[in-house]
Amino acid sequence: MKKTFITIAIAFLFSITVQAQTDTTLFIVAGGQNQSYRKGLHREFPTLAYSYDLTTKTHDYSGNWDLDGDGIKDSMFFIGSGNKDLDFSLRMRLSSEQFQIRDFPWIASDLPYLASYEYLQNNGVGKKTSPCFVVHDFDGSGVDELYIDNRASTLPIPEEWRKQGVASDFILVKYIDKNIVIKNFKKKWIR
Numbered sequence: 001m002k003k004t005f006i007t008i009a010i011a012f013l014f015s016i017t018v019q020a021q022t023d024t025t026l027f028i029v030a031g032g033q034n035q036s037y038r039k040g041l042h043r044e045f046p047t048l049a050y051s052y053d054l055t056t057k058t059h060d061y062s063g064n065w066d067l068d069g070d071g072i073k074d075s076m077f078f079i080g081s082g083n084k085d086l087d088f089s090l091r092m093r094l095s096s097e098q099f100q101i102r103d104f105p106w107i108a109s110d111l112p113y114l115a116s117y118e119y120l121q122n123n124g125v126g127k128k129t130s131p132c133f134v135v136h137d138f139d140g141s142g143v144d145e146l147y148i149d150n151r152a153s154t155l156p157i158p159e160e161w162r163k164q165g166v167a168s169d170f171i172l173v174k175y176i177d178k179n180i181v182i183k184n185f186k187k188k189w190i191r
Helices: 003-022 038-044 118-121
Strands: 051-053 059-060 077-081 086-095 099-108 131-138 145-149 170-176 180-185
Touching: 099 145, 099 170, 118 131
Parallel strands: none
Antiparallel strands: 051 059, 059 077, 077 086, 086 099, 131 145, 145 170, 170 180
């Protein structure tokens, strides 16, 4: 009887762990919190491709946007830092670069939850209710860009970006002429 109970208890705990790694709900798991946003995102963006890997603490938004304008949808991730105050840094893999991995450890969010362009219009930039990131064609170029509220980053802006004038916590990530360009986000881009 005791062995049966222990076997059932172990099987139950194992099933919770497996479910936590693939489930779409937000709940506490022994040793951490599942940070998946699937249910909320699915309500707002029914066709959005999204997954969360509990083991690697990775939010995967791949296959939703063509960020380099070549007609092929690209890969975008927010990778968990693993530190006490879990923040997530940006990783991109663009099809025009043969899916070479580009990590941006200084571009970070503590809540990498996609918001709509309309939400950004209604809530603005730099406010407590500002979204963490939005994908939209902000400059009318025909190619989507990425707005990120970078206030959660604990790393300084790299010198190479400062030399290009990046000084804001609110940035635009854009692909121009085979290069990823980081710019200060301009409020005029919210029409």
